[in-house]
Amino acid sequence: MTVSSYIPSAYKNTLQSGSVTWQSPSNIALVKYWGKLEHQIPANPSLSFTLNNCHTKTTLSYSEREENSVDTFSFEVYLDGVLKPDFAPKIEVFFKRILPYVPFLTDYHFKIETQNSFPHSSGIASSASGMSALALCLMSVEKQFSSEMTSTYFNEKASFLARLGSGSACRSIEGPLVSWGKHQQIKNSSDLLGVKYEAEVADVFKNYQDTILLVDVGEKKVSSTVGHSLMNGHPFAERRFQQAHENISKLIEIFKTGNLDAFIEVVESEALTLHAMMMTSIPYYILMKPNTLAVIDKIWEFRKATGLHVCFTLDAGANVHILYPESEKAEVLEFIKTELVAYCKNQQYICDQIGLGAREIDS
Structure with a gap:
């Protein structure tokens, strides 16, 4: 088109x-x-x-x-x-x-x-x-x-x-x-x-879970529009754009094979790279909060201790999306309730999962 x-x-x-x-x-x-x-x-x-x-x-x-x-x-x-x-x-x-x-x-x-x-x-x-x-x-x-x-x-x-x-x-x-x-x-x-x-796409990805930890609420200090514009002339921009192509190629193979360890590596690296671009632009800024970093550390510790396939991703903000397969839902939710909810604003989090898109509603 x-x-x-x-x-x-x-x-x-x-x-x-x-x-x-x-x-x-x-x-x-x-x-x-x-x-x-x-x-x-x-x-x-x-x-x-x-x-x-x-x-x-x-x-x-x-x-x-x-x-x-x-x-x-x-x-x-x-x-x-x-x-x-x-x-x-x-x-x-x-x-x-x-x-x-x-x-x-x-x-x-x-x-x-x-x-x-x-x-x-x-x-x-x-x-x-x-x-x-x-x-x-x-x-x-x-x-x-x-x-x-x-x-x-x-x-x-x-x-x-x-x-x-x-x-x-x-x-x-x-x-x-x-x-x-x-x-x-x-x-x-x-x-x-x-x-x-x-x-x-392997079956393991077809009902993937996303629990969103509300670490910070309210309007971002830097709008996404401004953030995108700071990639113009960014010293690492061209390599970043190339990396995105490479990581999609990796995910194509990952989705086919169901390799969750490789999925975690790509997804977490992408999240951190996004914030690295913000921290190295001119002007530079940090949207992650101390509790964002604390949650990330907790996820890494939990994954190492349990062998479960829980990982994180971030948008251009402080909140943490926790991604995990449906088969591990009970253990991950218990981990969130007992260890991560303390890092959320007013203990707020939202349980979500993969969906099929928009739908029209009868008037």
Whole structure:
């Protein structure tokens, strides 16, 4: 697909008003995307687990405007039933970016009502689940204009649009594994959208668990947008981008063989490399907290003592995602409850697992 593939022809149908609802999950990257080019194009490919329980539910209501303007948008955003005018600038930027592909945006007034299954300001990035849910709602509206639209095109364009709102959002449309960014060993991989990983995957990875320890809550001190921009001119950038390609190649073989020791090595190295890039940029910064490091040490000690295949990964923040096979769930959860919960803010953690992607909810 090319960018022009997502510019629609003249719509055949007309709409006056209505509403649609989608529930879309967060995702956790195993190989991290860090650094981007113009138009939300990733500087390196990434590969992620789609989550199941951490999701955003968004209802998009639309009504035809009496007078429209090619220069203005009309919308309001609510989180948990509360009007959020501070969300408006990000939505406006998103609408401006996608207008060539969703030309009906200026024809309607939109009411965007959203809610997260995880605690607000929990430190879990909601941009992936939020922007993907909104993109899917817009695609449901467009499908009513173009009833012959295929499900394949629907998902592809939803991912394409979501990427323009938040890069990682393009990986939340489908599951359980999604790649984003061109990689020579992944068929149909693309910089423009997330692609469901269709290669061989051993059974041990098919119901993988992710328990998220909420070490720190609230807004990050450095936004991901700023962080990505600091990869421009970073002294280690090119080697990092090459490393991401290499680690995806390793995971392709790991997924096929079910080699959990090799999986742990790649995933933990990727998490630490992401934070190493932050600590060696100019300006430099540290998003891990003392409790993040304490949890990592505890995981290493526990793994060495028990031989269990528990490991960690991190997003661009302080919280720790603990990954482990379902067969080891009882032992790992007991370890979390007895040894790790003390490092969590207000003893908060979220139990999640691999999911199959977004789903539409009947109004």
